[in-house]
Amino acid sequence: MFLTMTDIVQKHQHTIVGTTGPALKSKDSHVHRIRVRTSSAPESHDCHWHLVEDTTGPAMETPDGKHTHYFCGETSRNDGHKHCYGTVTDTSPNCEDCDEDDCCENDCDCDCDCDYDCDCNKDHR
Numbered sequence: 001m002f003l004t005m006t007d008i009v010q011k012h013q014h015t016i017v018g019t020t021g022p023a024l025k026s027k028d029s030h031v032h033r034i035r036v037r038t039s040s041a042p043e044s045h046d047c048h049w050h051l052v053e054d055t056t057g058p059a060m061e062t063p064d065g066k067h068t069h070y071f072c073g074e075t076s077r078n079d080g081h082k083h084c085y086g087t088v089t090d091t092s093p094n095c096e097d098c099d100e101d102d103c104c105e106n107d108c109d110c111d112c113d114c115d116y117d118c119d120c121n122k123d124h125r
Contacts, residue, residue: 001017001018001019001020001089001090002016002017002020002034002087002088002090003015003016004017004086004087006038006075007084007085009083010080010081013041014038014039014041014049014075016038016085016087017039018052020032020034020056020069020089021034026058030058031055031056031057031058031069032055032056032069032089033054033055033056034052034053034054036052037052038050038051038052046079048078049078050075050082051075051076051078052073052075053076056070057069057071060088066091068091068092070086070087071087071088072085072086073085073086
């Protein structure tokens with residue numbers, strides 16, 4: 001699960017909340033796909049939403065023995081602009097601790113760069 005806010009553009013911002021897709025093997029870790037719609041922005045001149053389609057970075061171990069994932073990027077362009085976002089997912093048990101048979105069984109066929117540098121270019125709004 002994740003919850004974050006976009007940056008402010010044209011005097012408004014959106015909430016992004018959702019859950020990730022199933023774990024997908026990627027190199028020696030795993031990633032998750034994300035596809036959600038932002039909250040509406042009724043305070044803007046034209047009520048609208050944006051689409052968030054992304055793939056998380058690889059699992060990052062946490063001190064409690066679980067893991068989290070970082071993701072960041074830009075929303076779809078709607079109403080003449082887009083927004084930047086960046087956050088981490090809630091912590092989860094590690095795949096090797098997973099009781100489900102399908103945990104981390106699929107390979108990631110995405111084109112993601114799992115070293116995960118995020119450069120949200122504010123010049124493209």
